[in-house]
Amino acid sequence: MAVPDRDWPQHGRTTAEQRYSPLTQIDTHTVGRLGLAWYQDFDTFRGQEGTPLVVDGVMYVTTNWSKVEALNAATGAVLWRYDPRVPGNVAAKGCCDTVNRGAAYWEGRVYIGTFDGRLIALDARTGHQLWSVNTIPAEASLGGIRSYTIDGAPRVAKGVVMIGNGGAEFGARGFVSGFDGRTGALKWRFYTVPAPGNRPDGAASDTVLAQKAYRTWSPTGAWTRSGGGGTVWDSIVYDPQTDLVFLGVGNGSPWSYKVRSNGVGSNLFLGSIVAIRPETGEYVWHFQETPMDQWDFTASQPMMVLDLTIGGVRRHLLAQAPKNGFFYLLDAASGEFVSAIPYTFLNWADGVDPLTGRPRVVPDALWSLTGQTWMGIPGSLGGHNWAPMAYSPRTGYVYIPAQQLPEPFKSEKDFHLHAMGVNLGIDMAGLPDVPAVIAAVTSGVKGWLEAWDPVAGKVAFRVEHDTAWNGGVLATAGDLVFQGLATGGFEAYNARTGAVLYHFDAHTGIVAPPISYAVDGRQYVAVEAGWGGVFPLMGGALARYRNPGINHSRLLVFALDGHARLPAETRTGQLPTPITQTADQAQVPAGYDLYQHYCLACHGDNAVGGGVLPDLRFSGALASSDAFNAVVARGALTAYGMVGFSSVLAAQDVEKIRQFLISRAVARQAAETGKK
Ligand SMILES: O=C(O)c1cc(C(=O)O)c2c(n1)C(=O)C(=O)c1cc(C(=O)O)[nH]c1-2
Ligand SMILES: [Ca+2]
DSSP states (O other), X not given: OOOOTTOBOBTTBSTTOOOEEOOOSXXXXXXXXXXXXXXXXXXXXXXXXXXXXXXXXXXXXEEGGGEEEEEETTTOOEEEEEOXXXXXXXXXXXXXXXXXXXXXXXXXXXXXXXXXXXXXXXXXXXXXXXXXXXXXXXXXXXXXXXXXXXXXXXXXXXXXXXXXXXXXXXXXXXXXXXXXXXXXOEEEEEESXXXXXXXXXXXXXXXXXXXXXXXXXXXXXXXXXXXXXXXXXXXXXXXXXXXXXXXXXXXXXXXXXXXXXXXXXXXXXXTEEEEEOTTTOOEEEEEESOTTOOSOOOSOSOEEEXXXXXXXEEEEEEEEOOTXXXXXXXXXXTOOEEEEEESSXXXXXXXXXXXXXXXXXXXXXXXXXXXXXXXXXXXXXXXXOSSOOEEETTTTEEEEXXXXXXXXXXXXXXXXXXXXXXXXXXXXXXXOSOHHHHHHHHTTOEEEEEEEEXXXXXXXXXXXXXXXXXXXXXXXXXXXXXXXXXXXXXXXXXXXXXXXXXXXXXXXOBOSOOEEEEETTEEEEEEEEBOOXXXXXXXXXXXXXXXXXXXXXXXXXXXXXXXXXXXXXXXXOXXXXXXXXXXXXXXXXXXXXXXXXXXXXXXXXGGOOOSSSOOGGGOGGGGXXXXXXXXXXXXXXXXXXXXXXXXXOOHXXXXXXXXXXXXXXXXXXHHHHHHO
């Protein structure tokens, strides 16, 4: 069905997922007149990753904690709001904040996946709930050992609503479910990795897992308990021309290939794109980008469908720039390998087999087998993560929000699976608190907008940014490319040259992708502002380094001659609570280890907050072991997403963490005083 130029009805606007708007009112000549038309504050300071949808002048926005709102897309007037009331205690079941990347729209219904695993259909006119299903079958959670959350957007094809989930950093066995869009009845499930002992699940994946996947795993690896991973936590694309649904399958669980699969097998379908039929979930083809995953190299990054002339032949292709650093082109109908060319510097492989596309992995990169530390580029956050890329058929370029975040990979001593906290099998030692070391490591951290020529297989131009983890991208027929930045800018670039044509100070880091739409002949560009996602949560000093600002979560909508203004910045962030205690040094090293295991994922490496969730060096609760225990052990702040850890941390452990944090607070205070 043709999509009207004015609308943005699907995640990537059309089924091709190119994030290209044909609107031209805002172009290279008029963009100088761009301004903020209106904005709306969200109800949280957490991060925002959503792509709004626009259908017939109504905008459907999803926000953190899986909330939805419908707005008049011209004025911002709220038509309805929907809160699925996700319980705060599930925040700790996800790696990367309680974000949400968007809704799906189909025949007057809005579909949303919730962080606690539900799929909900709403009446698009009223916001009333039509149905709600729990997408996580009881047996999948293995008595609570495994962790499932939803933050990706559902996908609708032929009346079937499909959704996956996240959790491979904790313990999960990836699967995607298809539900009847009208009734919510389950139609099929497709598991992306086998069950221990090759047991059938009674699912659409049974045959292919038995025939192709089971023998690619060691029958006795830790995957038999942790689930193996392979979560489909973001990209699911439907191509009507081939009638195929493409699943972007994630990384292994635990990360360590040695622990997970005794260091044998390619572990299908980890790091793969799997093509299935929408109505049945029937397997059609797969392509594995990263065999033997041990770098968190997911193939879950956004995919798009492109028709390109390669070597004189017109081809219908699937394109992806996954974490592993190669830009892939596959034949959309058959999955046949076309090309894989590095879109960024990478050191884990020295190329791919030209016939099969299988990477030639550098032996030293297999850190879980060598027992040595591997300095990997890309690191686990990838050369490109979930922030969507865009394609302009006018320029022929794919615009990739690319980055470089090197990362040391080293085996954890004495790995064992545990409930709560991440299960990676990797040494969690982080950055030392030494400014020169932080500066040196940060010098390797880079982010840029890359115009990639997929036909020539090379970079056309790059726009260098100040740091990594920048926003998703929009391309328009006005020959503009829009992108929000980690450092708080919202930019428009000339799509042919990369020249900056417009800059707006958003007062906050932006990671979400912009969209464009029109109402009554006026073109708008909208983006959800709000610094967030995994990097600011766990990145610590690296995430803070060039982004010392305060987080704001709000929807920004731009148009020609817009004259709205953001309120002046009055928040100063967390107020330092003067710390008078000195840490019990004997407890600090053990407190550090516990912190890195249980707390780092949200509060940042070495207790440096990355700008979204509280930086615990400022916490008033540090002064009292009772208060600290009430929060950390007994869960006094559970409603806000800070669960109690009493099931895994004894009172002495909690006290060790407190002593470690006091030592960090004292160091921060000393550094501040030294500066004055
Ligand atoms: O393996 C998984 O199940 C899983 C889930 C998610 C998620 O659900 O957000 C992310 C990742 N992995 C991941 O590897 C990753 O880099 C990542 C970044 C983000 C984010 O929202 O910033 N989520 C996720
Ligand atoms: Ca992952």
